[in-house]
Amino acid sequence: MLETASQTGNGVGVLNEKPLHAALKAWYAQPGDEFEALVDGSVIDIVRGDLLVEIQTRNFSALKRKLEKLVVDHPVRLVYPIAAEKWIVKLADDGVTRLSRRKSPKRGTLIELFRELVRFPHLLAHPNFSLELLLIQEEEVRRHDPARAWRRRGWVTQERRLLQVVDRRLFETPADVAALLPLELAEPFTTADLAAALGQPRWLAPARQRGLAQKMAYCLRGMGVIVEVGKQGRATAYQRLQQHSQ
Numbered sequence: 001m002l003e004t005a006s007q008t009g010n011g012v013g014v015l016n017e018k019p020l021h022a023a024l025k026a027w028y029a030q031p032g033d034e035f036e037a038l039v040d041g042s043v044i045d046i047v048r049g050d051l052l053v054e055i056q057t058r059n060f061s062a063l064k065r066k067l068e069k070l071v072v073d074h075p076v077r078l079v080y081p082i083a084a085e086k087w088i089v090k091l092a093d094d095g096v097t098r099l100s101r102r103k104s105p106k107r108g109t110l111i112e113l114f115r116e117l118v119r120f121p122h123l124l125a126h127p128n129f130s131l132e133l134l135l136i137q138e139e140e141v142r143r144h145d146p147a148r149a150w151r152r153r154g155w156v157t158q159e160r161r162l163l164q165v166v167d168r169r170l171f172e173t174p175a176d177v178a179a180l181l182p183l184e185l186a187e188p189f190t191t192a193d194l195a196a197a198l199g200q201p202r203w204l205a206p207a208r209q210r211g212l213a214q215k216m217a218y219c220l221r222g223m224g225v226i227v228e229v230g231k232q233g234r235a236t237a238y239q240r241l242q243q244h245s246q
Contacts, residue, residue, distance in 0.1 A: 021057050025046065053079060057080075059116065084137065087103050088139075108135070131171045141160070227241050
């Protein structure tokens with residue numbers, strides 16, 4: 001029998017829960033699910049029969065050991081939201097009074113997953129692991145605190161709020177992830193070629209475009225779906241494994 005965090009006196013999963021995480025958990029839930037259940041010493045967001053569901057709204061690093069331990073004996077699904085559209089809400093120093101609300105020009109896409117997947121790309125090759133991406137509309141609430149975040153002129157992120165889930169995509173194998181490679185990408189290719197083919201928006205600086213392409217190549221190589229096939233100048237050249245092996 002599964003125990004809940006409240007049954008063991010460990011309510012950290014609920015007490016420290018952020019609004020976005022709580023809203024996604026409520027949206028993802030189905031009848032019969034168990035919440036904040038202890039499995040092999042770890043608190044799990046949602047237990048659905050044999051499936052363990054973890055919802056992570058930020059950095060994957062904190063989950064690496066937990067996921068690597070759980071997939072040995074359990075099917076595990078990691079759910080990760082990407083902001084397809086975002087509105088920035090600014091609050092006054094009192095943390096309550098709304099000063100403004102504007103739409104951010106930034107639009108997230110599925111390939112944003114590679115910024116975090118670099119922590120454990122090998123897990124996608126494990127038969128017990130799957131990753132589900134949710135494209136969402138969200139509000140990012142910022143509070144003015146002059147003593148902090150000087151780079152943002154005193155604006156700090158207070159919380160993120162879910163407005164709507166607009167799409168979802170399940171990745172169960174490395175081949176599912178490899179399908180995110182642009183079809184028009186010629187082979188062999190470098191990360192510079194990949195960055196150009198991804199068609200990232202203008203607001204994303206060239207260095208960040210290249211960085212995302214490098215992370216994508218690192219993940220796909222770690223999953224065994226692309227391989228190094230030499231050099232183009234000083235840059236490493238890659239090719240899809242299926243075509244390389246033919």
